[in-house]
Amino acid sequence: MGKTLWQDRLPSGQENEMTEKQRRIVTAAIELFGEKGYASASTKEIARRAGVAEGTIFKHYATKKELLLSVSRLIIDHIILHFVNEGLDDLVSRPYARLEDFLSALLENRLTLIRDNVLLLKVVMQEALFQPELKAELMRGFKATALPQGLENLKAQNLIVDLPAEDLFKTILTGFFGFVFLHYVLMPEFFPDTAEDRKHFIDMMTRGLQSPQKPVPEGGEA
Amino acid sequence: MGKTLWQDRLPSGQENEMTEKQRRIVTAAIELFGEKGYASASTKEIARRAGVAEGTIFKHYATKKELLLSVSRLIIDHIILHFVNEGLDDLVSRPYARLEDFLSALLENRLTLIRDNVLLLKVVMQEALFQPELKAELMRGFKATALPQGLENLKAQNLIVDLPAEDLFKTILTGFFGFVFLHYVLMPEFFPDTAEDRKHFIDMMTRGLQSPQKPVPEGGEA
Amino acid sequence: MGKTLWQDRLPSGQENEMTEKQRRIVTAAIELFGEKGYASASTKEIARRAGVAEGTIFKHYATKKELLLSVSRLIIDHIILHFVNEGLDDLVSRPYARLEDFLSALLENRLTLIRDNVLLLKVVMQEALFQPELKAELMRGFKATALPQGLENLKAQNLIVDLPAEDLFKTILTGFFGFVFLHYVLMPEFFPDTAEDRKHFIDMMTRGLQSPQKPVPEGGEA
Amino acid sequence: MGKTLWQDRLPSGQENEMTEKQRRIVTAAIELFGEKGYASASTKEIARRAGVAEGTIFKHYATKKELLLSVSRLIIDHIILHFVNEGLDDLVSRPYARLEDFLSALLENRLTLIRDNVLLLKVVMQEALFQPELKAELMRGFKATALPQGLENLKAQNLIVDLPAEDLFKTILTGFFGFVFLHYVLMPEFFPDTAEDRKHFIDMMTRGLQSPQKPVPEGGEA
């Protein structure tokens, strides 16, 4: 049922130790912050869902705000940075005959990760809107991607419009972000998850980004 | 901090009448929601800043949430309606207009208003993540756009790819949303507001959406 | 639909004058006090149902409490005292072969009056529980009845147990009150209004009150 | 003012446990509801009199209404359970007991408790007029009586009229309710608490309910 991947990523090594209860608290906090927002998730409910006493939360986190910050940090450090690259290395190193194939693969790859982590994203988004440092982290996450390398490959094959990689990167990011955010995070009710919709989006992006000249034919330049 | 234009636009005609106090309440709410977020702005403080009794707020808005919705509706409409009035219709009904011009106008047209309302837009976005009514309000705003009509005209002139209007609408919305949200709401620090960036975006969208065939010449071009 | 009788009884002569609006206020107050109780009926709602402005209520009644008192007085003076005797004179002056017939007629008579005036009774009851003067009024109402006369007739015919009229009166009142109050005012949900139930009650009362000796045969004692 | 017995009876066994503070809250609530009525007794004042923080009340009772229900349940049960324990069962299981003895015990048994709880009973009655949950609670109280079992025994001994237990129950309840309510709750001023009055009532009920045939003698009477 799409049980999330991130739960296994909470630090449990003995260095960065985190007790079982702490892990349960963090998990419950992520869920509730993601479901109802920070302000509407009461510590009482978090405690209940975590199966601990309310006081226990405050043994570990002095204030509710600190719990939120801690949770945010955790998401950034242990989760986003991980799955941002999940499968991407593989993806960009494969050859693509058409830009469409690349973009399509990119989207599908992102979606598998995102669909199961909507709550996580919601927690990050609500925070990022008002916390500059978090934005910086997010941006760092975006850039750490293997994506730029993929773009270089596409440019080498003349499959993509000839713009500075940085600009291409931003344009793609912008497009993907809009699609993904509206469809899977903000308004799934209004932007349902259909193959048709995804195709329209990929088509548009493909036409928008592909090189006006014919791509370099495979096996000869002339 | 981008003192906004909307204050002069609060309905005061005798139809959609709004008392002086009501206007002060709305103004104070917009300011405070923007400054501290919805949850942290107390009705008491809103009342104080508006110079009215707390009860007065509840005379006009049954609940605090309704006040938020009302305020959100107001700026959403403000952004939309202003846009409509500027006569994008004119633009798209002109023959030989280019898709690029349309998209460009679509973007430029809104930016001033958006830039001036970033604070409240942030709040609206943040709350929309968790409040279904607000999502609905946003969606209503999206749909109230002149966009659909514009699209019909563009299709008639064969300036835009031949897809069902609904699909076109969603694709454009998705693209614009991503661009606007990242550049002006979420991460202006990383997506600066430069003419070049806007041009790249418009170019991409234009290529992505324009009809593969040449437009129907009105009377013959060659 | 059992529209109540009492509305026509509100004073409207030119002496005891009462404006149309006042009458509407009183009517609305009785309904709402009866439906939700004094404390839970807000002046706002009373005004709305009466179709007047909230301020208008306070033009006529300085406080909400005064409205309640006025309404109570009205119920007592113009209504209870009237319908307490409605049909009773007739009823007691008819001859009865059996005690059962008398009690049965008495019950049916009371019920026709009560079924349409539950709200009125509820207003009086909630008040009477805490207002001594109101209890006195109620008691006066009970005693002003033609019932004692009826009892004398029954005693003369030896149809009823030979106790002081006062005691008989109280016993009957007690019994009827319990039946009527539980069935029609307090718990109609649990004590439904069925012919069978009424019969059981009348049977019990009849056996409980009838003279142990055979009644005086009509036409001779020996 | 009839300082009540129930305070010692508040559950404190380890099963139905009730903390010291909870007991103080209940006590204060009973006093204040009785003194000023439900609506006029504020939770703030209840807390003050109980010597606890206002929040503590809501730890134990989610809403003020729930506090009322809980308190009502408590005294209803108190009256009922006390009665049950006094062993009316004994009485009715004795052969040759008379119906009169049963009814008399039924009445006397409750009176002390009722007299001591008039204040709260008034509140319960007043609120029951408008609060369905409270009616239900009252009805539950009625049904929890030992009455039904007693009736079976009486029927077995042919001491009582042969009607379905349910009908007997309702008839008796109706009668007792009228008597008790008028004499001890609503109008003690007009229905004084005299032995004579009680006797008249019991006589009437006895005649009204007893079996027309002589009771089955257990082994012979002569």
Next chain:
DNA sequence: CATGAATGAGTTTTCATTCAT
């Protein structure tokens, strides 16, 4: 007389936080 917008004190309720066990 009638209105209804405005008031503000008061009410119920929530909730992060503390602390004795």
Next chain:
DNA sequence: CATGAATGAAAACTCATTCAT
């Protein structure tokens, strides 16, 4: 370390009452 009863400040909301029009 863990608990959860207790706290009390602050929140949203209600409502009888006033008053300028």
